[in-house]
Amino acid sequence: MSAEEIIKPENKVYSRPRLLDERVTHYCPGCSHGVVHRIIAELLDEMGLEDNTVAVAPVGCAVFAYNYIDVDWVEAAHGRAPAVATALKRLNPGNLVFTYQGDGDLSAIGTAETIHAANRGENIAIIFINNGIYGMTGGQMAPTTLLGMKTATTPYGRRADLNGYPLRISELLAPLDGTCYVTRQAVHTPAAVRKTKAAIRKAFQNSMEGKGTSVVEIVSTCNSGWKMSPAKSNEWMAEHMFERYPMGDLKNI
Amino acid sequence: MKEEIIIAGFGGQGVLSMGKILAYAGLMNDLEVTWMPAYGPEQRGGTANVTVILSDSPISSPVLDSYDTAVILNQQSLDKFENKVKPGGTLIYDPSGIHHPPTRTDIKVVPVDAMEAAIELKNSKTYNMILLGALLALRPVVDSEAVVKALKKTLPERHHHLIPLNVQAIERGAQLVK
């Protein structure tokens, strides 16, 4: 095939989603954020939600998410995204409102906001990137850091007697009456990406249908923080993270 | 016309609600009013007091150092407020539970045995209305029509059937000081 034939529109099988900005992200090469951003941008377009979505960005690596996905955004204070989203959705019930948060933002400083928004059954979707580490600030321990895992603040590995145990926030949220959908996914293989996309689609639908709070936890890699190559990170995640954070739906009403 | 009133006693004696009815009655008579409670846990069991000011001109301070009239329902309050009644003013007190009665001679001191009267009316909750009746008989700062309107305003709908009993209690209080 000649180059001209290859670039014929009918042969196109893959392209940048329309709602994903054409700019270089600040994410590290190999980071899971890029994949999840892409899924969200695809879904907002496919679901026709471009004009009535307000997303809430966290403090953490995804703090600049608003620079990459072309919908309205609010940048929340650290951990407060579910509170910000609560007001956005209650005051504009016709909109899709979702938060995009990391494990430090959601499961450390923002635990109260997360649990209470979910317990009130706010009609929002929470996209939760769990890579077991603080990426933005340089690789410190998160509540989700595995035991034994070395971070900037657990240089000899996380110890239960000093630092407590890896927090499974989805397991806390699933029993709440306010949640309608709690699932744990990953984006390390094409099959996993497809499942995550289906999960986020469902979460967005739930938000629009007013069914309650949906939580999509995405177990992710932080190859910079973990100090591994992207490929090695994916292997390590499957080998170690999935044992503590098993894949699949915890709740699906 | 300006009347500066302190009502003081234990929490639960109806101090704040008596003040509220007085303030509402003032409102009905087109007076300026302030109702300033000592608020908080004091309402529950401890001492409670409320300053009510009724005036035909704008009221400056809701907090006062002296009063035209004091309605005193316990010893602690008597100790605190007896000296703060202006010379020529009026001090109404319930003698039950008072071991050291007021001693001032430059004010009008009027004991009103409101609890006994309330028991006669077979409803201890009329206690504060009996005292209000006594107060209004001695210091007719608002008219009785305004008081009935105030009762309607302050009592929840479901208690409106008690308005005649409250009116009776106010009348009884007035008789006690005649």
Added chain:
Amino acid sequence: MQEDIRLMKGNEAIAHAAIRYGADAYFGYPITPQSEVLETLEDEMPWETTGMVVLQAESEVAAINMVYGGAASGKAVMTSSSSPGVSLKQEGISYIAASELPALIVNVMRGGPGLGTIQPSQADYFQATKGGGHGDYHLIVLAPATVQEMADFVALGFDLSFKYRTPAMILADGIVGQMMEKVVLPPQRQRRTEEEVAAQCPWAVTGKHGRGHRNIVTSLEMDSPKMEENNLRFQRTYAEIAEKEVRFQEYFCDDAEYLIVAFGSVARICLKAIEDARARGIKVGLLRPITLWPFPTREIEALSRRVKGILVVELNAGQMIEDVRLAVEGRVPVRHFGRMGGMIPNPGEVLDALDTEIINPAKK
């Protein structure tokens, strides 16, 4: 139309005034002595009438961040609390100011520091007028002295806050929050329609709705020259507010030999003291700042050229007095009389302080 005259507490007046203003949402958390604001709103159920959202949040922190979210969508959103709760809100208030959003925050002050007391205080003057949270910002601070002003300042606070896209605070105290007075409520206003919100707040995150570009509400700017530009823009707004929005009230100042400066309910206690002083032939005037920020600096400066001395009366250890002294620039003695811990001075104490601190300091 007959005026809607009611007798109510200052806290209740705030709630009724918010509904009448057509506020879009209130987010709050119970704390004495201001819980009646949330209680009254829940009792009135405005979501059934005007569509106003009322929500008891899980914390003051959550409540202010709900305000941030609601304000980001161009809505008229408010919260209320008392001193310890307002401390918790400071981070969120800083974000609201930095994101140039309108919002109304009510602080019914109680005595501190720490858990302190539930009784009245004015010890959050510094916090309210000098920023409060991190970074260079100001709130428009309104100090009500009457229940009527508690009601009126809801509309004023919202209007100023939308006009300048900066948060406003009603800085009240437990006295004016808990006392009942006559209040005339304004007529019911309609909440703004979505179209009106979009027209008034083109920056709001409402969903793009064919706008063609996305709106982003953020206080983050990693490029320092741009962040400095942002700061300069905020400062230009504050300069304009300082120029145009100073509000105050003068009583008996025309022939005053002595001046009292006091705000909020304390100004009323001072006014009674002044009435008593004048009855004795002492010529005292009162200046009551209504806006604590911007502060009536020029007016106090002018008065300081005519009086012999100034007494500042506050329910704190001496906070507003610093702004008074900056205005007076040493021309006349400026002294303080304050009570703390929930203690309230009566008019007689104010008169005594005026005598010993200003009129006859030699007696001290």
